[in-house]
Amino acid sequence: MSRLGGTRGDDRRGSALLVTMLTAVLVSGLAGGLVIVLSTEQAVEANHRRGVTAFYAADGLLAGVTTELMEVADWRPVFSGSRLSSFGSGPLSVRLADGAAVDLPEMTLQLQRETDAAGGPGPGPLWRLFAWGWFADLLGDTSSGRLLYVAAWISDGGADQDPDQTTEATQRIVVRATAFGPFRARRSVEASLGRTANDAHVVTWDLVY
Amino acid sequence: MALALTIVVLAVLLELARPASSLTRSLPEAANVQQRLRHAFDRLHTDLIGAGRGTSLANPGPLIRYLPPLVPYRLGLRSGGAERRVPRSDAITTLSVSRGSGLETTLRTPIVGSAPMVELDSRPSCGPPACGYRARDLVLVFDDQRAWELFRVTRAVGMRLTLARAHATATVFGPGAVIAPVELHHYYAAPGRTELRHYDGWQGDFPLLDDLVDLRFRYFGPAAAAGPVCDTVSSDVRGPLVEIGPTELADGPWCGPAGLPFDGDLLRIRAVEVDLRVQSAVVELRGADPRLFRRPGPASGRGGTVPDHAVTFTVAPRNLGPWP
Numbered sequence: 215m216s217r218l219g220g221t222r223g224d225d226r227r228g229s230a231l232l233v234t235m236l237t238a239v240l241v242s243g244l245a246g247g248l249v250i251v252l253s254t255e256q257a258v259e260a261n262h263r264r265g266v267t268a269f270y271a272a273d274g275l276l277a278g279v280t281t282e283l284m285e286v287a288d289w290r291p292v293f294s295g296s297r298l299s300s301f302g303s304g305p306l307s308v309r310l311a312d313g314a315a316v317d318l319p320e321m322t323l324q325l326q327r328e329t330d331a332a333g334g335p336g337p338g339p340l341w342r343l344f345a346w347g348w349f350a351d352l353l354g355d356t357s358s359g360r361l362l363y364v365a366a367w368i369s370d371g372g373a374d375q376d377p378d379q380t381t382e383a384t385q386r387i388v389v390r391a392t393a394f395g396p397f398r399a400r401r402s403v404e405a406s407l408g409r410t411a412n413d414a415h416v417v418t419w420d421l422v423y
Numbered sequence: 424m425a426l427a428l429t430i431v432v433l434a435v436l437l438e439l440a441r442p443a444s445s446l447t448r449s450l451p452e453a454a455n456v457q458q459r460l461r462h463a464f465d466r467l468h469t470d471l472i473g474a475g476r477g478t479s480l481a482n483p484g485p486l487i488r489y490l491p492p493l494v495p496y497r498l499g500l501r502s503g504g505a506e507r508r509v510p511r512s513d514a515i516t517t518l519s520v521s522r523g524s525g526l527e528t529t530l531r532t533p534i535v536g537s538a539p540m541v542e543l544d545s546r547p548s549c550g551p552p553a554c555g556y557r558a559r560d561l562v563l564v565f566d567d568q569r570a571w572e573l574f575r576v577t578r579a580v581g582m583r584l585t586l587a588r589a590h591a592t593a594t595v596f597g598p599g600a601v602i603a604p605v606e607l608h609h610y611y612a613a614p615g616r617t618e619l620r621h622y623d624g625w626q627g628d629f630p631l632l633d634d635l636v637d638l639r640f641r642y643f644g645p646a647a648a649a650g651p652v653c654d655t656v657s658s659d660v661r662g663p664l665v666e667i668g669p670t671e672l673a674d675g676p677w678c679g680p681a682g683l684p685f686d687g688d689l690l691r692i693r694a695v696e697v698d699l700r701v702q703s704a705v706v707e708l709r710g711a712d713p714r715l716f717r718r719p720g721p722a723s724g725r726g727g728t729v730p731d732h733a734v735t736f737t738v739a740p741r742n743l744g745p746w747p
Contacts, residue, residue, distance in 0.1 A: 229426075229429070230428075230429050233429050241439075244444065247447055248446055248447060248450060252450065255453075255457065258461075406479050406483070417477070417479055417483045417485070418476050418479050418485065420473060420476055420522065421472070
């Protein structure tokens with residue numbers, strides 16, 4: 215009865231609950247903040263790492279294709295599409311580990327559209343798919359799983375060739391290599407190769423954004 | 424009694440929350456330090472690996488045929504100093520032909536004087552106005568005699584450009600010399616400040632990274648070969664890479680045009696090793712141990728500090744060769 219008989223101002227029932235809840239909110243806020251910081255940092259770091267990995271995969275494919283093209287005495291079958299890279303047996307459409315699709319015929323069209331849109335007067339470069347497949351297959355290493363898909367396109371560089379060149383179509387070739395990874399990781403590099411009467415050589419190497 | 428118990432429980436909870444409170448300060452700062460380090464890595468890696476990209480239309484080939492695309496000192500309008508520049512271990516300049524502005528072409532008229540007006544040759548995709556060049560573009564002019572100079576476009580009308588020299592040179596370029604848009608990136612540790620800065624070759628000089636405590640570049644290339652250095656097609660020089668020390672980069676033989684000489688050993692560079700070290704911007708999060716903190720702070724104890732973050736990486740610029 216005495217508990218029921220107290221005045222309203224003396225009733226402290228529930229105050230402990232209030233303090234406990236405030237403390238819980240405080241601790242939860244701190245923990246939640248830390249989780250957000252850590253998960254964001256982890257995501258940023260993973261994104262950066264995937265980008266660097268994709269870059270080196272693209273560069274690796276470019277080096278392989280460049281070496282292969284150097285050994286080809288006549289580039290005309292390459293331009294015509296009758297000769298493909300020895301590394302070209304993979305499927306043209308694949309799904310990456312995150313479920314994203316890589317559709318190489320569509321990407322070839324997209325690359326051509328972008329090049330045509332940026333080009334000047336005269337015929338522009340005509341892109342043709344030359345090498346593609348899982349990067350792990352290129353390395354001959356399937357133990358680490360198929361994470362990166364790579365593709366290389368070649369073109370003749372368009373009409374604006376060096377005026378000193380005599381047979382334009384067989385004197386210069388441009389190779390663009392792209393690596394596709396999960397979670398939109400994508401990097402491209404490009405090299406221009408030239409051929410003289412005596413040898414073939416790399417003219418330029420460039421990152422592509 | 425209930426209130427006393429509540430206060431005790433609250434005190435215990437707050438004591439337990441103290442480490443979390445410390446983490447809320449140190450973890451975001453650690454993430455910040457890592458992000459700054461990633462940013463610096465990306466900028467340096469991107470510009471170093473693409474250094475030396477040459478022309479692809481006019482006289483196609485890498486820049487190293489004519490000039491060193493990597494030098495351990497500043498180039499550009501604010502380069503100043505002695506004609507024979509002194510290498511710095513905490514500075515580097517990269518040069519590469521740009522894809523973003525005007526088109527490569529050749530000169531129709533010569534370049535003479537400090538503010539020359541020059542007419543450009545037209546090419547299939549290079550016509551008026553001025554092959555796409557605009558005022559404020561930085562351009563490189565070079566010729567078969569291995570003479571070169573950087574200019575800034577001050578005016579572009581029709582197929583004519585008015586240029587301003589970036590260096591105190593008087594090199595004359597005849598018709599047929601190549602003109603190409605160029606990117607210059609100069610990275611350096613600002614003396615007296617903990618900043619990584621970027622200079623663009625003309626007037627742009629901005630901080631890129633705060634709280635830098637160490638920046639060092641080391642250069643590697645094939646061993647020096649006997650015979651002439653300046654006239655060697657340097658991309659053909661092969662062999663295992665050895666370190667090229669700062670003394671070698673400043674003792675000659677001197678190549679290049681008058682007013683812009685460079686040590687011939689710069690043409691041997693094939694790879695660059697970069698050391699970067701970044702510290703926490705919050706001095707209260709830096710401890711006393713100099714092994715972890717290049718610039719120690721007042722923090723004590725094991726937790727709640729953010730040690731310096733360091734990274735070392737090596738870049739072999741693809742345009743410097745050797746190629747297959």
